[in-house]
Amino acid sequence: MLFKVEMTIAIPDSLPAERVTEIKAQEKAYAQQLQRSGKWRHVWRVAGQFKNVSIFDVESHDELHELLTGLPLYPYMTLAIEPLCRHPSSIRDDDS
Amino acid sequence: MLFKVEMTIAIPDSLPAERVTEIKAQEKAYAQQLQRSGKWRHVWRVAGQFKNVSIFDVESHDELHELLTGLPLYPYMTLAIEPLCRHPSSIRDDDS
Amino acid sequence: MLFKVEMTIAIPDSLPAERVTEIKAQEKAYAQQLQRSGKWRHVWRVAGQFKNVSIFDVESHDELHELLTGLPLYPYMTLAIEPLCRHPSSIRDDDS
Amino acid sequence: MLFKVEMTIAIPDSLPAERVTEIKAQEKAYAQQLQRSGKWRHVWRVAGQFKNVSIFDVESHDELHELLTGLPLYPYMTLAIEPLCRHPSSIRDDDS
Amino acid sequence: MLFKVEMTIAIPDSLPAERVTEIKAQEKAYAQQLQRSGKWRHVWRVAGQFKNVSIFDVESHDELHELLTGLPLYPYMTLAIEPLCRHPSSIRDDDS
Amino acid sequence: MLFKVEMTIAIPDSLPAERVTEIKAQEKAYAQQLQRSGKWRHVWRVAGQFKNVSIFDVESHDELHELLTGLPLYPYMTLAIEPLCRHPSSIRDDDS
Amino acid sequence: MLFKVEMTIAIPDSLPAERVTEIKAQEKAYAQQLQRSGKWRHVWRVAGQFKNVSIFDVESHDELHELLTGLPLYPYMTLAIEPLCRHPSSIRDDDS
Amino acid sequence: MLFKVEMTIAIPDSLPAERVTEIKAQEKAYAQQLQRSGKWRHVWRVAGQFKNVSIFDVESHDELHELLTGLPLYPYMTLAIEPLCRHPSSIRDDDS
Amino acid sequence: MLFKVEMTIAIPDSLPAERVTEIKAQEKAYAQQLQRSGKWRHVWRVAGQFKNVSIFDVESHDELHELLTGLPLYPYMTLAIEPLCRHPSSIRDDDS
Amino acid sequence: MLFKVEMTIAIPDSLPAERVTEIKAQEKAYAQQLQRSGKWRHVWRVAGQFKNVSIFDVESHDELHELLTGLPLYPYMTLAIEPLCRHPSSIRDDDS
Numbered sequence: 001m002l003f004k005v006e007m008t009i010a011i012p013d014s015l016p017a018e019r020v021t022e023i024k025a026q027e028k029a030y031a032q033q034l035q036r037s038g039k040w041r042h043v044w045r046v047a048g049q050f051k052n053v054s055i056f057d058v059e060s061h062d063e064l065h066e067l068l069t070g071l072p073l074y075p076y077m078t079l080a081i082e083p084l085c086r087h088p089s090s091i092r093d094d095d096s
Numbered sequence: 097m098l099f100k101v102e103m104t105i106a107i108p109d110s111l112p113a114e115r116v117t118e119i120k121a122q123e124k125a126y127a128q129q130l131q132r133s134g135k136w137r138h139v140w141r142v143a144g145q146f147k148n149v150s151i152f153d154v155e156s157h158d159e160l161h162e163l164l165t166g167l168p169l170y171p172y173m174t175l176a177i178e179p180l181c182r183h184p185s186s187i188r189d190d191d192s
Numbered sequence: 193m194l195f196k197v198e199m200t201i202a203i204p205d206s207l208p209a210e211r212v213t214e215i216k217a218q219e220k221a222y223a224q225q226l227q228r229s230g231k232w233r234h235v236w237r238v239a240g241q242f243k244n245v246s247i248f249d250v251e252s253h254d255e256l257h258e259l260l261t262g263l264p265l266y267p268y269m270t271l272a273i274e275p276l277c278r279h280p281s282s283i284r285d286d287d288s
Numbered sequence: 289m290l291f292k293v294e295m296t297i298a299i300p301d302s303l304p305a306e307r308v309t310e311i312k313a314q315e316k317a318y319a320q321q322l323q324r325s326g327k328w329r330h331v332w333r334v335a336g337q338f339k340n341v342s343i344f345d346v347e348s349h350d351e352l353h354e355l356l357t358g359l360p361l362y363p364y365m366t367l368a369i370e371p372l373c374r375h376p377s378s379i380r381d382d383d384s
Numbered sequence: 385m386l387f388k389v390e391m392t393i394a395i396p397d398s399l400p401a402e403r404v405t406e407i408k409a410q411e412k413a414y415a416q417q418l419q420r421s422g423k424w425r426h427v428w429r430v431a432g433q434f435k436n437v438s439i440f441d442v443e444s445h446d447e448l449h450e451l452l453t454g455l456p457l458y459p460y461m462t463l464a465i466e467p468l469c470r471h472p473s474s475i476r477d478d479d480s
Numbered sequence: 481m482l483f484k485v486e487m488t489i490a491i492p493d494s495l496p497a498e499r500v501t502e503i504k505a506q507e508k509a510y511a512q513q514l515q516r517s518g519k520w521r522h523v524w525r526v527a528g529q530f531k532n533v534s535i536f537d538v539e540s541h542d543e544l545h546e547l548l549t550g551l552p553l554y555p556y557m558t559l560a561i562e563p564l565c566r567h568p569s570s571i572r573d574d575d576s
Numbered sequence: 577m578l579f580k581v582e583m584t585i586a587i588p589d590s591l592p593a594e595r596v597t598e599i600k601a602q603e604k605a606y607a608q609q610l611q612r613s614g615k616w617r618h619v620w621r622v623a624g625q626f627k628n629v630s631i632f633d634v635e636s637h638d639e640l641h642e643l644l645t646g647l648p649l650y651p652y653m654t655l656a657i658e659p660l661c662r663h664p665s666s667i668r669d670d671d672s
Numbered sequence: 673m674l675f676k677v678e679m680t681i682a683i684p685d686s687l688p689a690e691r692v693t694e695i696k697a698q699e700k701a702y703a704q705q706l707q708r709s710g711k712w713r714h715v716w717r718v719a720g721q722f723k724n725v726s727i728f729d730v731e732s733h734d735e736l737h738e739l740l741t742g743l744p745l746y747p748y749m750t751l752a753i754e755p756l757c758r759h760p761s762s763i764r765d766d767d768s
Numbered sequence: 769m770l771f772k773v774e775m776t777i778a779i780p781d782s783l784p785a786e787r788v789t790e791i792k793a794q795e796k797a798y799a800q801q802l803q804r805s806g807k808w809r810h811v812w813r814v815a816g817q818f819k820n821v822s823i824f825d826v827e828s829h830d831e832l833h834e835l836l837t838g839l840p841l842y843p844y845m846t847l848a849i850e851p852l853c854r855h856p857s858s859i860r861d862d863d864s
Numbered sequence: 865m866l867f868k869v870e871m872t873i874a875i876p877d878s879l880p881a882e883r884v885t886e887i888k889a890q891e892k893a894y895a896q897q898l899q900r901s902g903k904w905r906h907v908w909r910v911a912g913q914f915k916n917v918s919i920f921d922v923e924s925h926d927e928l929h930e931l932l933t934g935l936p937l938y939p940y941m942t943l944a945i946e947p948l949c950r951h952p953s954s955i956r957d958d959d960s
Binding site: 770795796810812815821823852853855856 | 900909916952
Binding site: 589621623624625 | 773780782829830832833836837843847849
């Protein structure tokens with residue numbers, strides 16, 4: 001089942017620069033692995049912001065919770081989550 | 097270029113039921129035509145709400161304005177629009 | 193899967209009193225049928241308000257959408273929806 | 289009498305990791321003790337968030353205050369509290 | 385048990401002036417009866433507004449719901465309700 | 481003249497525990513002295529929160545300012561203040 | 577004692593134009609009479625808006641309530657009211 | 673030309689007490705000099721808050737910017753600014 | 769002196785279509801006359817919305833008030849107004 | 865294509881004064897270079913605030929993202945971004 005997730009990231013000044021670089025690399029690896037598995041369907045960056053718009057496809061709310069709280073950047077994120085379903089006007093089979 | 101558009105619809109009670117049915121049919125036809133043209137890339141319904149989350153791919157801001165204000169349900173919509181760009185972690189070629 | 197749904201109801205003055213009585217009776221019958229089916233797990237009234245706090249247990253987001261938009265009072269509701277999962281501290285087997 | 293309580297938790301970065309682990313263990317023990325006593329009727333996690341939705345059943349407002357301020361995570365919580373009563377459409381005897 | 389209730393009143397223009405006068409008279413009679421019974425402990429007007437700040441003392445949330453929804457002006461009110469308890473610094477015996 | 485004052489208190493983590501204990505003791509002593517003088521008419525705790533609802537009776541706005549800014553916890557408070565007057569439906573002589 | 581009052585006016589479309597003209601004339605006469613009495617100390621228009629910023633000087637909260645609710649445009653106003661006192665840096669004797 | 677400026681001040685705990693005293697003395701001197709020059713027409717304290725309501729009379733927006741950013745307390749202020757003009761109902765010549 | 773003005777327009781359904789067409793034509797003529805006079809420096813449409821972002825250059829707040837309230841669409845607008853000044857980093861002589 | 869960008873800047877107290885001076889000089893140089901290139905069309909300061917209103921003209925959302933995140937003050941900014949298009953009433957050829 002599908003969820004729109006918007007992640008807004010605010011990394012505190014106090015985090016050392018190397019640690020930030022390290023976390024971002026881990027985040028990218030983890031994000032790409034979830035995309036390859038089909039769980040993280042889409043991810044777009046919001047222009048000019050440290051924020052993304054994502055579509056997740058999960059088996060359960062427990063799985064959604066695990067995937068999101070497992071994100072290396074999770075402690076620095078504000079999340080907005082909305083359950084989605086197929087739109088009756090949609091013509092794409094892969095959007096359900 | 098890509099935009100996330102969220103459309104929340106509130107049809108006033110005063111609109112006659114047949115008119116509502118008619119507008120919704122026009123909306124669906126127009127939405128599917130825009131999807132077929134590739135301008136309206138994705139559309140999902142927000143579960144439990146009269147609201148959708150959409151991704152548009154347009155040539156210009158003028159085109160975005162024309163497409164959205166041409167929606168038959170436009171007079172009854174509240175729109176939230178955000179410019180998107182390819183996410184550096186994205187692995188999908190068709191999300192840029 | 194579980195959702196918390198909060199429904200705040202505002203019936204317009206223009207709706208005739210008999211129609212209101214009729215809709216409320218339909219709402220009650222429909223709500224009790226959904227409770228009996230196990231789909232609508234809990235419903236509490238917020239004291240002093242025309243508002244309830246509910247727990248739904250559905251198979252899919254489509255089902256959630258259908259159940260909620262099928263409510264006779266749906267056109268007069270504002271809905272707040274949040275996906276829930278079992279809490280690791282919970283001791284009740286029937287809260288997952 | 290019943291209350292819906294929503295607890296959103298934000299633990300400051302400055303708290304040492306061992307202290308966090310310790311407080312969470314205390315929180316879990318305390319939460320389960322209150323559940324066993326029947327005072328904390330339900331607790332669900334909001335998917336993707338460090339937040340729960342709970343139902344408390346207390347004798348008085350003083351008792352509610354004591355139970356909540358006694359939570360080991362209380363200093364790191366934002367609380368939203370609403371008084372509930374039995375819904376006239378409810379069919380569950382144990383929801384009053 | 386005590387509740388602070390703030391009632392903000394907005395009577396629609398469409399209500400005939402005589403009906404408004406009638407409802408206000410009923411409201412006053414009902415409010416004074418509840419005060420005499422001890423259920424409605426205090427009521428103050430907010431200066432310059434059609435709004436009051438009240439303290440209720442009720443046996444249960446059901447009773448609170450009944451008293452408030454029974455107010456003749458209830459359909460035109462927005463209510464803000466907060467559960468109160470005795471303050472540890474209070475020196476008044478009648479404020480618990 | 482009467483004012484409703486709501487005080488929400490947030491003490492920073494950085495304040496040493498003994499200092500907090502000391503300030504709270506001073507606050508209690510000052511609050512009780514103001515109550516005895518009749519200036520601080522009522523004080524209730526909001527259940528589950530570090531917040532109170534109070535009624536002050538002062539001679540002037542200057543006096544209100546002095547009393548409130550003199551509170552030992554004042555530097556840690558957010559205040560919401562509203563001028564009150566006797567409600568035409570009130571039956572209590574001591575609420576004006 | 578002094579109050580800052582901000583009045584934002586929204587006259588409904590349904591009010592006939594002559595009635596609007598009439599009410600505005602009454603409002604102006606009443607406002608000037610209150611200014612002459614010294615009760616309404618200052619009034620400025622917010623540029624580009626149907627809104628004013630005013631300073632009132634009244635004997636009591638009851639008087640403030642009477643003056644404001646007596647305004648011919650009162651039914652169409654949203655009011656924001658704040659109690660003022662002399663500023664310790666002020667050099668004007670007439671601002672206390 | 674006239675502006676209403678509301679200044680809300682929040683001095684961080686980390687600023688040493690002597691530095692605060694010093695800045696406040698500078699602020700007072702500067703404020704009184706601007707009042708004497710006629711640029712800062714009125715200043716009132718909001719009762720119970722570390723906030724003022726002020727009326728400025730400046731030659732240009734550049735001058736307004738310079739005066740405000742020159743305030744010793746400026747780094748600790750949140751400002752709300754609105755352009756004012758003479759009210760057609762005003763009877764005071766010195767309020768334009 | 770410069771002001772940023774944002775105008776969001778909401779024309780009520782009840783206004784007849786011909787009247788809307790007429791007002792929009794008047795608005796356009798008036799807007800172009802003000803642009804030619806140099807008072808209305810810039811106007812851009814916000815894509816997808818019935819909203820514009822404008823820069824005005826006026827002699828006084830009174831003039832700003834007159835120009836804006838003289839707009840044929842003014843009764844249907846919500847306005848957000850901010851005073852601007854030349855930015856110290858600006859390289860355009862015509863932006864002051 | 866055009867965007868309105870509003871940048872509100874809040875530099876933390878912890879940043880050393882020399883570092884602030886350095887960053888501001890870099891910001892000014894970078895801003896002027898972008899203005900010369902035609903990418904940053906307009907910039908105005910909001911009077912009394914550490915905030916600007918800007919118009920950008922970019923080739924793509926990726927370019928907008930790069931330009932904005934490349935600002936030396938970017939880590940200390942809150943950004944509000946809106947896509948613009950030519951207004952049908954505009955008479956300036958250089959505002960499209």
